[in-house]
Amino acid sequence: MRLLMLGGTEFVGRTITEDALDRGWEVTVFHRGHHAPPPGTAALHGDRTAPGGLAALAEGEWDLVVDTWGGAPTAVRDSARLLAPRAGRYAYVSSRSVYAYPAPAGLTEDGPVVDGSPDAGSTAYAEDKRGAELAALDAFGDRALLVRAGLILGPYENVGRLPWWLDRTARGGPMLAPGPRDLPLQYIDVRDLARWTLDAAAAGLGGPYDLVSPPGHATMGTLLDACAAATGTTPDLRWTDADAIREAGIEAWTELPIWLPEGELHDYMFGSDVTKALAAGLVCRPVEDTVADTWAWLRSIGGVAPQRPDRPRKGISAEREAALLGL
Numbered sequence: 001m002r003l004l005m006l007g008g009t010e011f012v013g014r015t016i017t018e019d020a021l022d023r024g025w026e027v028t029v030f031h032r033g034h035h036a037p038p039p040g041t042a043a044l045h046g047d048r049t050a051p052g053g054l055a056a057l058a059e060g061e062w063d064l065v066v067d068t069w070g071g072a073p074t075a076v077r078d079s080a081r082l083l084a085p086r087a088g089r090y091a092y093v094s095s096r097s098v099y100a101y102p103a104p105a106g107l108t109e110d111g112p113v114v115d116g117s118p119d120a121g122s123t124a125y126a127e128d129k130r131g132a133e134l135a136a137l138d139a140f141g142d143r144a145l146l147v148r149a150g151l152i153l154g155p156y157e158n159v160g161r162l163p164w165w166l167d168r169t170a171r172g173g174p175m176l177a178p179g180p181r182d183l184p185l186q187y188i189d190v191r192d193l194a195r196w197t198l199d200a201a202a203a204g205l206g207g208p209y210d211l212v213s214p215p216g217h218a219t220m221g222t223l224l225d226a227c228a229a230a231t232g233t234t235p236d237l238r239w240t241d242a243d244a245i246r247e248a249g250i251e252a253w254t255e256l257p258i259w260l261p262e263g264e265l266h267d268y269m270f271g272s273d274v275t276k277a278l279a280a281g282l283v284c285r286p287v288e289d290t291v292a293d294t295w296a297w298l299r300s301i302g303g304v305a306p307q308r309p310d311r312p313r314k315g316i317s318a319e320r321e322a323a324l325l326g327l
Helices: 010-022 073-086 125-143 162-171 191-204 219-232 242-247 263-270 275-279 287-299 318-325
Strands: 002-006 028-031 041-047 062-067 087-095 144-149 149-154 174-178 185-190 205-212 236-240
Touching: 002 010, 010 028, 010 191, 041 174, 062 073, 062 191, 073 087, 073 125, 087 125, 087 191, 125 144, 144 185, 144 191, 149 191, 162 287, 174 219, 174 318, 185 191, 191 205, 205 275, 219 287
Parallel strands: 002 028, 002 062, 028 041, 062 087, 087 144, 144 205, 149 185, 174 236
Antiparallel strands: none
């Protein structure tokens, strides 16, 4: 298989690239040159947002294109149109954020989505992803696979969610644990996303698939227990209910990454029905493996995770945590 990876140097793109290389595929990475792609790839350079930025893609044929773009839909539109005559299939890594909010737990791929346009500039994340989906469909039709990922965790993470919990757990001591302990989580290990995407595209699948673990694959309790096991520490977990956290003015998702209290937003983020993806071969590794491997990766790079410049840093300060715990 000949794969063209549009962006293959960080997190999701890098993991997909490495999976393809492990399969013995011939991989070309098109990127801006800010980070080195994995060894064994051919590199083409260009900026999708600049005039003439796709010049390096004017020639060449590929069996599959994988695209993780998260900005203006016009970038996907222009790339897909250019490549459609010379590429077999197009897999676009989208997001479950394309579903209209609020959405009940149990939502499937048939649920209502936000408005988007392939001809739009960048507006908001959900609308950008939906516009990009439409751009891929316009150019490739049923040859387009839409991978609607949920929360993505694992090695190479450059958003700061799981790395923050691992770093906090490694410090030990009394630790704010947002409850309840059995609060169900739903996420996808980036390596499981990569494997499924390449398998599905190679099998000729098309259309939308929600790609996250089954609901309750992990809980806040099993996640934090896995962090303790991976780091070799025994933090004093202080389980705290959502009301106390809310009254202290502490923000879910940002100050307490991954965690969302029970309710409408939790149902939206962690209540997807993934029957379709499971039937199409999705297999999700245990949370313990995701956490341990992410910790091993962090240690291999000196303990400091990369941080996307367009995303705010995650995690509560030590002072605010201590204040809530009464320390």
